[in-house]
Amino acid sequence: MSQDASAGPLAGLDVVDMTQMLAGPFATMLLADLGANVVKVEPPQGDMTRSNPPHLKDDEAYGGYFQSVNRNKRSLVLNLKDDTDREAFEGLVAEADVLVENYRTGTMERLGLPYEDLSEDNPGLVYASIRGFGDPRTSESPYAERPAFDLIAQAMGGIMSITGTPESGPVKVGPGIGDIFPAVLSVVGILSAIQHRERTGEGQYVDVSMVDGILSLTERIVHQYSYTDEVPEPQGNTHPLLFPFDRFEAEDGYVVIAAPNAKQWHALCEHMDCPDLAERYPTEDEQRAHADELRAVVNEWTSSYTKGELFELLADDVPCAPVQTVADIFESPHFDARDMLETVNHAETGEEVTIAGTPIKFTECDTGVRHRAPLLGEHTEEILRERDLLGETERKNI
Structure with a gap:
């Protein structure tokens, strides 16, 4: 494992991570792997995926799902319905470069933390959201309020319609690409917005829809239908235009x-x-x-x-x-040579476990897995002290 976060190309970039499940955490994982300082802000009960299997032991703090996409991050517990914690959060965001969240539309507004207020205090803030159908700030989808998961994005974005066989009918792609590909697009958007800020000093809102992301991934069906008026269907492992x-x-x-x-x-x-x-x-x-x-x-x-x-x-x-x-x-010599199977320590037993590595490599910068995923609230006091946000009141979650 790489030990020097300062060697990453995104060293010095401060990211507030308010994400959960897979799409948002994968995006902030990429930023963390590239050297960004990612603070994962969790509610007192934690990211719901902490309990997701697989587990090495029944009562462990988190399983492989959480470990894989939350490495290289620090955990800060805040109850955003509490005035003191919300004030600390606002102070954290006021000094941040990037905020990423993947809540349903309107959640941050209900917490009294909309983008407009946060950006007023921090005009250079790059605020990114990943939602099923996007955010109304960039375009009004009739489905903007509806929840979505990977399966929803795969179905509505078109990829299921060409995956499978004529006998099986539509089949979802195995990994959660309805989360992961929009997450990658979100990182592209975030880094583009940072480049824009370098030129202009302006922060902005970056909006990625999971369904839109899958349609862009499945672009072939669009031009096929436009050119031929034919609706592509599942055809297994064959290709409609090529053989073998x-x-x-x-x-x-x-x-x-x-x-x-x-x-x-x-x-x-x-x-x-x-x-x-x-x-x-x-x-x-x-x-x-x-x-x-x-x-x-x-x-x-x-x-x-x-x-x-x-x-x-x-x-x-x-x-x-x-x-x-x-x-x-x-057993592959390729993945071994490319450091694509990284080991980290189990949070409680110290046993080594393996997670997927970082596919983005550089000649002059270090990237990769530096440390395991954090325990819930493991770095709360450390982060608040760094930013002088502890205040006079003793915090109940430290």
Whole structure:
């Protein structure tokens, strides 16, 4: 684990993190991984995901879900319905560069902490929200008040409509991309707003809708429908415009092969010892028109090799990869070399556990996992003392 937060490219950036669940915490995790000082402001009961499994022991402070996306942060407990705590929060935000929250529309207003008031005290504040249908400040969605989760975003943003098979019907994508991709877009927006502030001195509101984010990720269906008037449907691992671009069987699992251009297709046919196929179907249009027939030929050939053998045989000149389980990933020399499996200490037992690492690398800056996720309120007194916000009154949550 990297130990020097000051080496990160975002060192010196102060972020107030009012997020919970996955979308918001993933966004602030990225900022923290890049060196920002992220203070996670939690209510007295904590982020609701602290209790989410998996757990190493029944009564631990938090499980793997919380550990993974809240590393590199400090926890500050404030009850924002309490006047003293709300005053401390306002003092915290007055000195911050960025505030991120993913509450439902109107929640911060009901707490008496709207963007307009916070930005009046801190004109340079970059305030970012991630909501299911966006915030009315940038555009009025008829669904702005409605709650949303990953599944809602995947359904309404279009990605479920093309995921699955004709037999299965729509299927959601496994990981929570309805949270994670909007989170990444939010970080892009935050850093863009910071660049704008560098030029102008102005802070601003950054608004990302989860549903909008998934539509942008699924952009292909938009131009397909516009150009052809056809509604794309689930078609499994095949591609509507390319072949081969598919999953194939191996002796011990599956591989994917993507060889749609002439050079790659000819190379695949050579490996299969079937040069006649390249001669009979030399163009991409002909490959696509005879995809069902050719798929059976390729599948028969791949099924006589292991996925590791196919990867070694093909990957230098034919884009190919094994379909890896997480057990395979733990054994992968690539992810080991790229520091993508990071170990942190379990908060209570000290036992080492593994979480996904940081995919953004730099030549001159350090990034990565520096420390485990915080215990609830672990840094409350430390943070308030740093900012001279303790006041005269003894705080009940310290």
